[in-house]
Amino acid sequence: MVTDKSIVQTKYFTFSQPPNELPLESGLKLGPITLAFETYGELNANKSNAILILHALSGDAHVAGMHQGDEKPGWWDSMVGPGKAFDTNKYFVICSNVIGGCRGSTGPSSINPKTNKPYALSFPMITISDMVNAQRFLIDHLGIDKLLCVAGGSMGGMQALQWVANFPQRVRSCIPISTGLKHSPQQIAFDEVGRQAIMADPDWKEGNYYETGQPEKGLSVARMLGHITYMSDQSMEDKFSRKLKDKNYSFKFETDFEVEGYLIYRGDIFVKRFDANSYLYITKAMDYFDLSADKLIPENKTLDSRFLVIAFKSDWLYPPYQSQEIVRLLKSRHVHSSYCEINSTYGHDAFLLEIKEETRLINHFLSNIFKG
Amino acid sequence: MSEEFQTKRLDYKIIYQIIEPGSRVLDLGCGDGELLNFLAKSKNAHVQGIEVDEQAIYKCVEKGLSVFHTDIDSGLRGYPDKSFDYVILNQSMQETKKADFVIQEALRVGNKAIIGFPNFANLRARFMLFFQGKAPITKSLPFYWYNTPNLHFLSITDFKNYCADKNIKILDAFYLGKTSTIRIWPNLLALDAVFVITRRH
Numbered sequence: 329m330v331t332d333k334s335i336v337q338t339k340y341f342t343f344s345q346p347p348n349e350l351p352l353e354s355g356l357k358l359g360p361i362t363l364a365f366e367t368y369g370e371l372n373a374n375k376s377n378a379i380l381i382l383h384a385l386s387g388d389a390h391v392a393g394m395h396q397g398d399e400k401p402g403w404w405d406s407m408v409g410p411g412k413a414f415d416t417n418k419y420f421v422i423c424s425n426v427i428g429g430c431r432g433s434t435g436p437s438s439i440n441p442k443t444n445k446p447y448a449l450s451f452p453m454i455t456i457s458d459m460v461n462a463q464r465f466l467i468d469h470l471g472i473d474k475l476l477c478v479a480g481g482s483m484g485g486m487q488a489l490q491w492v493a494n495f496p497q498r499v500r501s502c503i504p505i506s507t508g509l510k511h512s513p514q515q516i517a518f519d520e521v522g523r524q525a526i527m528a529d530p531d532w533k534e535g536n537y538y539e540t541g542q543p544e545k546g547l548s549v550a551r552m553l554g555h556i557t558y559m560s561d562q563s564m565e566d567k568f569s570r571k572l573k574d575k576n577y578s579f580k581f582e583t584d585f586e587v588e589g590y591l592i593y594r595g596d597i598f599v600k601r602f603d604a605n606s607y608l609y610i611t612k613a614m615d616y617f618d619l620s621a622d623k624l625i626p627e628n629k630t631l632d633s634r635f636l637v638i639a640f641k642s643d644w645l646y647p648p649y650q651s652q653e654i655v656r657l658l659k660s661r662h663v664h665s666s667y668c669e670i671n672s673t674y675g676h677d678a679f680l681l682e683i684k685e686e687t688r689l690i691n692h693f694l695s696n697i698f699k700g
Numbered sequence: 701m702s703e704e705f706q707t708k709r710l711d712y713k714i715i716y717q718i719i720e721p722g723s724r725v726l727d728l729g730c731g732d733g734e735l736l737n738f739l740a741k742s743k744n745a746h747v748q749g750i751e752v753d754e755q756a757i758y759k760c761v762e763k764g765l766s767v768f769h770t771d772i773d774s775g776l777r778g779y780p781d782k783s784f785d786y787v788i789l790n791q792s793m794q795e796t797k798k799a800d801f802v803i804q805e806a807l808r809v810g811n812k813a814i815i816g817f818p819n820f821a822n823l824r825a826r827f828m829l830f831f832q833g834k835a836p837i838t839k840s841l842p843f844y845w846y847n848t849p850n851l852h853f854l855s856i857t858d859f860k861n862y863c864a865d866k867n868i869k870i871l872d873a874f875y876l877g878k879t880s881t882i883r884i885w886p887n888l889l890a891l892d893a894v895f896v897i898t899r900r901h
Contacts, residue, residue: 634766636761652770655768655778656777656778657778659768659778659779659783660778660779660780662783664766665766665768666757666760666761666765666766666767666768666769667767667768667769667770668754668757668758668761668767668769669754669769669770670754671754685758688758688761688762689758689761692761692762692764693761696764700764
């Protein structure tokens, strides 16, 4: 089959070498730090067309295009590329793997240069703000003073908001999708169940499993739970209904229903590509996230950045009211913002799937910012 | 700088003329943003909209407008007092659940409110009700009883009485006929009305 997907490569940038380690929100320090990142399109002469895409919990730097030899493109390929929502004919798109991650950036599975062993739980606790502070070094390294836009869904949306909170002068526009100003007790609760599943697995070994193999059972259960929260009642009915794997019930504790098979399959492929300790660290970072009250914009201050806030009707993990809270906060500070609640049945997954609607909104929003 | 607003809608023309250049304007039920867009471009107004229809939101974003996708009843929460010079409630007030609350909210977040609504006491409406015994269907009330979005039916006199009761000052009033404004017997002859109101201090 002929494919026109352009081949992209992941690049790496290392910084914060001791003794100039990155100070973290916890009070600890981290360094050296490597960030895995990819870029698409060309940076223009006055460096005004750069867009930073931020990934969600299980994402990585590979947002679009194909890696040599891969069968599947990046995780948001339908949105990033020539002529797409984030049009790489016009814009220079950057995406980096977060710190704490396991897809090329420094995280608990990375080798600690002081001990020559994986950090495991000696890796410091990180926050969304720490992730963004690390990305700032990459943006400096690329020579970009002001980003045209920061955009992302779910945890990517949290990072986009955090960029505005940490570096308001360096962001012209922000597109937070399927996200909120803070993690709610329900979101924290789901994360905690996932973490408990991992830590209850005997293979976890207090995080020291890098020589013996990771706690696959626990991580897989965490992922299965995650997938339930990413769908909706309606989307599960549409996708699986009560369809059986075989013709009859097994009358055993086996996989009878397609929905069971799907979740197990999702868990199985996830443990092959994702580190259990990263899952613990990143979900904790999400739970600590809170930009409510005056933390997004300091009291009596306003912002020049423009916002496009997008939510999906059937998203019960990050319900639209949480996006509306962002918009109300922005309105109360006289910040230019638009909000659209897309009518979708896909639940939280919608931000990866409702491409036509998102493209229409983002395309026009960006070109108006770029022009103005 | 302001130019002629080329539109088929007489109510838009009237509202466009009311608003001074450079004003801060919020349109409640802004539709596809035609009026706001023209106010922004030709009168340099700082405009925002609230709209409940998803397709209309896409059209507003295409025009580069700031719009909030929500219903009018809950949309004004969060806006600080006197954020706008004008809050427009044109052909949308009668569709809100709590019209009184929405008007009071409009006068909280705006110095002035522009309220446009169909006149239920129009001659043709009276004729249909009185002689034919039917719920009125007119140019400004073009719906059957079973598909109308209107939740409140009011006349020009009703609105004036409301303003008097609620300590609201009427700054200006425009009465719309088929193609132009009218002056005489508005409660009988006008299809629509546009009021400019403010709070009495």
